[in-house]
Amino acid sequence: MREAHVVGAGQSDFGAFPDESYRSLSLTAVREALDGAPGDESLSPGAVDECFLGTLGVGGRQLGLSAPAVARHVGVDAPATRVENACAAGGYAVRAATRAVRAGDADLALVVGVEVMNDLGESLPYWLGVSGETAYERLAGTTFSGVYAQMASAHMDTYGTTREDLSRVAVKNHHNGARNPHAHLAFECTLAEATDGPRVADPLGLYHCCPTTDGAAAVLVASAEVAADLARPSARVAGVGAGSDAVGLFDRDTYTAIPASRRAADRAYDRAGTGPDDLDLAEVHDCFSIAELLAYEDLGLCEPGESATLLQSGATELDGELPVNTSGGLKSKGHPIGATGTGQVVEVYDQLAGRAGERQVDGAEVGLTHNVGGSGGAAVVHVLDGGESA
């Protein structure tokens, strides 16, 4: 079987850009991915032979056929397909691209993840909710902060996790995001600020929730042959795993874990022939602070119930043993739904290529991305290995 390699990555700034469009943001990200860093061999859109768009697709823009619309706008004349799994759309789009390469259907595949939400006005709450389980959650008035608050309450009750632990996730990720020129909320915060913020959905406060973000991210995935011929860094997609589950939290076996994440991680580790101990960094889905703690446990970075202890140890800080969310994560870098999972791969590629600036993890060779749809109806995990790259 052929192998797939990430050979390029780019992104727009993440933020609130009501005057930008899904196409203009996508073009910025794609150009950066095609051009590469100074000194890289540049690539032409004409070299792309398959395109995937990860987007939830909201509001009054191109809801159907957005993939061909974006492909056309960025100059790519190739089959284009939209992949959607709510907040995991971007990660699933990367998965689809690696498969196109591995199946021998593409030598160079482009992934674009994008979302524009800050121009939605009064319809924003509707569109933010459409990935919630419809019958028993969304139409009953439950929001995503409400669902994750239930998970946080359950974790606190079961394992003694505290609101300060939730705040520590925010402090760490804002610390990282303040060093990311593309981050939406690029400022630091203190433990007291994070804990004392306005309550959103008890026990979650404002600093325990990610912002509403616009942005785009792009990734290029190539065959081993193409990757070897290109004068630019590459990272082998060592393993990919995906998992699904009930869309509604009420319908799952547990409130203190996201089983889809576990399934996705187990498959990715298995295919990569690696495990948590082999990782040098990870980008995980911290849409709410509790989600990062659950991710530690679901991805096997620690035992169930031990995530707060792991966090408190400093191991997941930028200078720790296994830095998590060096980009700032969804909390600080931002969460432009469809762009999030693709953007995680951008960060890991940049880290493995030694291009993460102030956020650089020394000697990073193996990185993981973890992208969740909704409250856990879908999850996808990638393990990237840059150790074989020039």
Added chain:
Amino acid sequence: MREAHVVGAGQSDFGAFPDESYRSLSLTAVREALDGAPGDESLSPGAVDECFLGTLGVGGRQLGLSAPAVARHVGVDAPATRVENACAAGGYAVRAATRAVRAGDADLALVVGVEVMNDLGESLPYWLGVSGETAYERLAGTTFSGVYAQMASAHMDTYGTTREDLSRVAVKNHHNGARNPHAHLAFECTLAEATDGPRVADPLGLYHCCPTTDGAAAVLVASAEVAADLARPSARVAGVGAGSDAVGLFDRDTYTAIPASRRAADRAYDRAGTGPDDLDLAEVHDCFSIAELLAYEDLGLCEPGESATLLQSGATELDGELPVNTSGGLKSKGHPIGATGTGQVVEVYDQLAGRAGERQVDGAEVGLTHNVGGSGGAAVVHVLDGGESA
């Protein structure tokens, strides 16, 4: 490289079912695909190791994460991904499933195509339009019937095609649909009725337009090994091709062809090592009658401008040399957006298995499906070969 085989297919009735849900219709289709025909070895949902959902996704239902929601409802515990390319969503979902099998990621993949639209009430026109090009077509008031009317006018002007030719498509497809127990508009019509129907968008009349249909279709795609072990008919996916283009008609090179269809067909024929002459039947995307005529030309069934002559010759009728839309097509069987492309594969599978009842094409061994998104922003073609099946 592994090969992919269709080993099962099922569908709900197509029609107006405001009391059904996307899940209930999907379950009907999936059960039929898993159970197979009497005498077939039945399959369990637990055997499915990957799931794709083709749907535009409309109205107040599960807009995000609908793929895991459907997978859960039909008892499938596997990664589930929504694939969207407007009216070609179902065909692109089949393409994704064959790729999952060919890449070695799945031994048995399930495709579900579904749409429910007849409960939308006043929001129906909005949702029917969201795949139109947003800026210069949809928001300017152009509907899909309007866009296809422009293509019809251009074809009539360039090649002398007549409104009676458009009507002949309707007469043929209603003849076939009247023999399909699942068809939405299962009645015959005369040339005069089809020509004299109320004008919708000149030159298109009511009988030149497909209905607004609810329904679901399901297809099972397996590896060669699994297919060989199963006591049920299989059809090898000999070739798949896809193509994209500008979403807006105004932005394309021609009004008298759908270039994305040509690209998709060329790729599919090339991979299959076949051509139009090898086909025993074809299901083509006749959302409007002009679209079937364009398909004849774009798929190479005849030269550009010769489609009306081919149609008049009777070659594409049920007892002709190359029957087209034996199911009744979108015109008579109906057009439940996301279910359409998947449903085309259901018809071809049934034909190749000799299970098409009154519509059976004698000795059918090779069939083609052709599914278009919007007015031609995306197209996907499959060539299925049942000749090697038991």
